[in-house]
Amino acid sequence: MNYKQQLEVIQGLFIPPDTAMRLDCPFCNGKNTLSVDTMNNNIKWHCFHASCSAKGKYQGEKDMDYVNATFKKKEESPDIEFKIPDSFKILDSNSKAKKYIHKNNCWEAWSWGRADIKYDVKQDRVVFLIRDNEDPTTFVGAVGRALNSITYPKWYMYGNKDVPFKCGLPEHKEAIIVEDCASACAVSNILTGVAILGTSLKESHKQYLKQYDKIYVGLDRDATKKSYDIANELKSYGLQNVHVKPLSDDLKYFNTKEIKEMFNGGENEKR
Ligand SMILES: [Zn+2]
Numbered sequence: 001m002n003y004k005q006q007l008e009v010i011q012g013l014f015i016p017p018d019t020a021m022r023l024d025c026p027f028c029n030g031k032n033t034l035s036v037d038t039m040n041n042n043i044k045w046h047c048f049h050a051s052c053s054a055k056g057k058y059q060g061e062k063d064m065d066y067v068n069a070t071f072k073k074k075e076e077s078p079d080i081e082f083k084i085p086d087s088f089k090i091l092d093s094n095s096k097a098k099k100y101i102h103k104n105n106c107w108e109a110w111s112w113g114r115a116d117i118k119y120d121v122k123q124d125r126v127v128f129l130i131r132d133n134e135d136p137t138t139f140v141g142a143v144g145r146a147l148n149s150i151t152y153p154k155w156y157m158y159g160n161k162d163v164p165f166k167c168g169l170p171e172h173k174e175a176i177i178v179e180d181c182a183s184a185c186a187v188s189n190i191l192t193g194v195a196i197l198g199t200s201l202k203e204s205h206k207q208y209l210k211q212y213d214k215i216y217v218g219l220d221r222d223a224t225k226k227s228y229d230i231a232n233e234l235k236s237y238g239l240q241n242v243h244v245k246p247l248s249d250d251l252k253y254f255n256t257k258e259i260k261e262m263f264n265g266g267e268n269e270k271r
Helices: 003-011 064-075 095-103 107-111 181-187 203-209 221-236 256-270
Strands: 020-023 034-037 042-047 055-059 088-090 117-120 125-131 139-146 155-159 165-167 174-178 192-195 214-217 242-244
Touching: 003 042, 003 055, 095 107, 095 117, 095 125, 095 181, 107 181, 125 155, 125 165, 139 181, 165 181, 174 181, 174 203, 181 192, 181 256, 192 203, 214 221, 221 242
Parallel strands: 174 192, 174 214, 214 242
Antiparallel strands: 020 034, 034 042, 042 055, 088 117, 117 125, 125 139, 139 155, 165 192
């Protein structure tokens, strides 16, 4: 069999990309003697049977899948340093931004320094700075909420996209997974809010949540199935005290007193 015929046979095996495996040789019928390697979009094959001539290499095209797989990894490296953009101004510089944090129960978290909130004059967004999970004195990114209806997307992520926005106090033993940064701020006097921003749970979220004794999942009313999925994911990660919190409305529409009743209500009744 010439090279071209061999290649056709090997391609006919439909071995998935980035796989190295041993299998029975279709050329000499040798048991487990054929090695096939599809790393880096190449196909390399070689039979270990001395009398078998199966051996070849096919250089695959470097298509977009290959380019993405190779370069995306570098791009997503969490080590990129985040520098706070010059367009981030103090919150007081914009009345719409101040109004937003008042209306969405973030004012208290901001004024007590639990949340770092600024105004991005360039994108017209109220921005919530994200602190590093291990070193809370370092900012690794930010999340910006559009303050007008024409800015897209509504929520924009600056810098590192893997570290969650969280807001709370060091002594908190309970945390709640919420939809957005404003909800995380709204609950932060009672328990720590961790915003997932419409994404799925990432490794860094789970790592961060490990320190809490009790974890609630409190997404929007219409995300109930997602809440249960997330709770199950956390349980299979090894966190046992996980509860879905049924909500009558988004947490950002409740003030601290109401949040307190919602989470400690049962306890207070007993006293
Ligand atoms: Zn062979």
